[in-house]
Amino acid sequence: MLYTGSVHTVGEHIDTDAIIPARFLVTSDPKILGSHCMAGLAEDWIARVHEGDILVAGRNFGCGSSREHAPIALLGAGIPLVIGHSFARIFYRNAFNMGLPLFEIGDQVQAFHEGDVISVDTDTGIITNQTRSATIQCPPIPASMAKILAAQGLVGYVKKRLASQA
Amino acid sequence: MQMTLAQKLLQRHTNDAITQDGQIVSCSVSVVLANDITGPLAIRSFLGMGAKKVFDKDRIILVMDHFTPQKDIDSANQVCISRTFAKEQGITHYYEGGACGVEHALLPEQGLVQPGDLVVGADSHTCTYGGLGAFATGMGSTDIAAAMALGETWLKVPASIRVEYTGRMDPMLRAKDLILLLIGKIGVDGALYKALEFGGDVVDSLPLEGRLTMANMAIEAGAKAGLFACDAITQEYCAAHGGLIVEAIGPDAGASYEKTVTIDITGQKPVVSCPHIPGNVKAVADLPTIPINQVVIGSCTNGRISDMRDAASILRGRKVDPHVRCIVLPATPTVWKECLYEGLMEVFMEAGCIVGPCTCGPCLGGHMGILADGERAVSTSNRNFKGRMGSLQSEVYLGSPLVAAASAVCGRVAGPEDL
Structure with a gap:
């Protein structure tokens, strides 16, 4: 799958309370959660984001709580994938389980700037920065995660497995 | 193979032979936990998976602790979802209202988690039970839904960091200070994807409640688990909470650690x-x-x-x-x-x-x-x-x-x- 969009950058150690503050966790509706995405960073952050924009994050993105509402809020905000220096482990599992691919690229995140237009091929792991005419080859998505993504997330994956056992 | 505590605990729950860190293993779970925030999402995923019955009604624990007493209409509606599910599935351990307490304090106190268990919970502080010598880790709601349906989950065997506390403890120093000192030293991603294994004279004599405090904050260093050996202090606690007789569990001498961090607390103030x-x-x-x-x-x-x-x-x-x-x-x-x-x-x-x-x-x-x-x-x-x-x-x-x-x-x- 090829995604093209404008980059939004966030810093390091962005916690899940920043991605979606606890006071909004009284629903699991993606659109409602998406409308408050990053409200713990800046209340008006979401106003600058358009459908299809791509998030580029610093180290340890998604640290803190296990709330799956965090990847749901990102998807609900129209963000199809996240590129990061590194990810907190619960967030990492949750993102793939919800069908949100993550690309962990270490210090190479510094090559991306707010407003850059980039395209990401989630099958090959090739990221092209169109604004700066640069290309990065990411490590492929681990096979165990790719299987989950192929089923649009863990719900679809387990559904298939349960159906095959029946 | 000489095993770390993490390897040893996971080996108890998988048929795969654990030979190295980084290996992905399929594990059977002892306890599956969710709360009033994460439960409704887990239930939605569970139903979306086409699952009909939980794998074991005695091993699912639902604790309505985060917004209790229900703070507004939406949070009250969320509790209704969990309550209805618990009733339909015949869940034994459903806590709401006056029976409810903060989950990670409630479960050890009620003897619902034992040393050697593998606990997965839709709450990041599930790692608390490492204080009892259980392998316990937080996950998202959908991972928990899968565990509720299948009774198993996949885990990557984490590399371990051994943390040794030595020295003489100031009378005003507490377990909270010990864990904050570690997080201050290694940083909030200092143990990312890894297990912290606590040891040394100071924690060997630390009361069980202090160990729970320390394990609780392992996630604040990015860790997957924060583990303590099950020793005489643990055995005494388990006997007093649920009347459980448990065997001692510790890492093997000569196990391989990614690194060892030593913290001398002599003279350390709060x-x-x-x-x-x-x-x-x-x-x-x-x-x-x-x-x-x-x-x-x-x-x-x-x-x-x-x-x-x-x-x-x-x-x-x-x-x-x-x-x-x-x-x-x-x-x-x-x-x-x-x-x-x-x-x-x-x-x-x-x-x-x-x-x-x-x-x-x-x-x-x-x-x-x-x-x-x-x-x-x-x-x-x-x-x-x-x-x-x-x-x-x-x-x-x-x-x-x-x-x-x-x-x-x-x-x-x-x-x-x-x-």
């Missing part, structure tokens, strides 16, 4: 984690005068009876500063009653505290003690992220119950020696 990240740890004595508006004593980190006794030891015969609201939330109904019977409630009320129900409430900015713009709190909880307890313009300092209670009396960030 610390706090300063805003807005748990790794920003400083000695209380090194701070300037920092006025505060609120103190919270409670949570899954420090809401147990030993914590309440610590807080009361400071507050007895003293008054909370008139500019501070000091909120005391015993973590479980049993702790609440112990406070009552031991006379601690009288101490708290005479000191001018607000004593509330067993709830996570203010820790996550849910309710029962929310900070205004520019307000500042000292809390015994585990996170001080920007906006965690309310306004994005508020600040949270994390410390032990001794530090929190002393701060309440002084009206500023203070330690027991400032009284």
Whole structure:
């Protein structure tokens, strides 16, 4: 799958309370959660984001709580994938389980700037920065995660497995 | 193979032979946990998977602790989803209302988790049970839904960091200080994807409740689990909580660690984690005068009876500063009653505290003690992220119950020696 969009950058150690503050966790509706995405960073952050924009994050993105509402809020905000220096482990599992691919690229995140237009091929792991005419080859998505993504997330994956056992 | 505690605990739950860290193994789970925030999502995923019955109605635990007592219509509706599911599935361990306590204080106290167990919970502080010698880790709701349906989950065998605490412990130092010192030293991603294995003379003699406090905050260093051996102290605790007879479990001598971190605590005084990240740890004595508006004593980190006794030891015969609201939330109904019977409630009320129900409430900015713009709190909880307890313009300092209670009396960030 090829995604093209404008980059939004966030810093390091962005916690899940920043991605979606606890006071909004009284629903699991993606659109409602998406409308408050990053409200713990800046209340008006979401106003600058358009459908299809791509998030580029610093180290340890998604640290803190296990709330799956965090990847749901990102998807609900129209963000199809996240590129990061590194990810907190619960967030990492949750993102793939919800069908949100993550690309962990270490210090190479510094090559991306707010407003850059980039395209990401989630099958090959090739990221092209169109604004700066640069290309990065990411490590492929681990096979165990790719299987989950192929089923649009863990719900679809387990559904298939349960159906095959029946 | 000489095994770390993480390897040994996981090996008990998988048919795959664990030969190295990084290996992905399929494990059977002992206990699956969710709360009022994460439960409804897990249930939606469970039904979406086409699952009909949970794998074992006695091994699913649902605790409605985060927004209890239900703070608004939406949170009350969320509880209804879990309550209906629990009834339909015949879930044995469903906690709501007066039976409810903060999950990670409640489960060990009720003997619902044992050493050697593999516990997965839709709450990041599930790692608390590492204090009992269980492999316990937080996951998202959909992973938990899969575990509820299948009774198993996949896990990557984590590399382990051995943490040795040595030296002589100051009488005012607590488990909270020990774990904050580690997080300050290695950083909030210092143990990312890894297991922390605690040892050394200091933790070998640490009471079980202190071990739970330390394991609770392993996630604040990014860790997958924070593990303690199951020893005589653990065995005594398990016998007193649920009457469980358990075997000792420890790592093998000669097991292979990614690294060993040694922390000598001789001469160490109480610390706090300063805003807005748990790794920003400083000695209380090194701070300037920092006025505060609120103190919270409670949570899954420090809401147990030993914590309440610590807080009361400071507050007895003293008054909370008139500019501070000091909120005391015993973590479980049993702790609440112990406070009552031991006379601690009288101490708290005479000191001018607000004593509330067993709830996570203010820790996550849910309710029962929310900070205004520019307000500042000292809390015994585990996170001080920007906006965690309310306004994005508020600040949270994390410390032990001794530090929190002393701060309440002084009206500023203070330690027991400032009284």
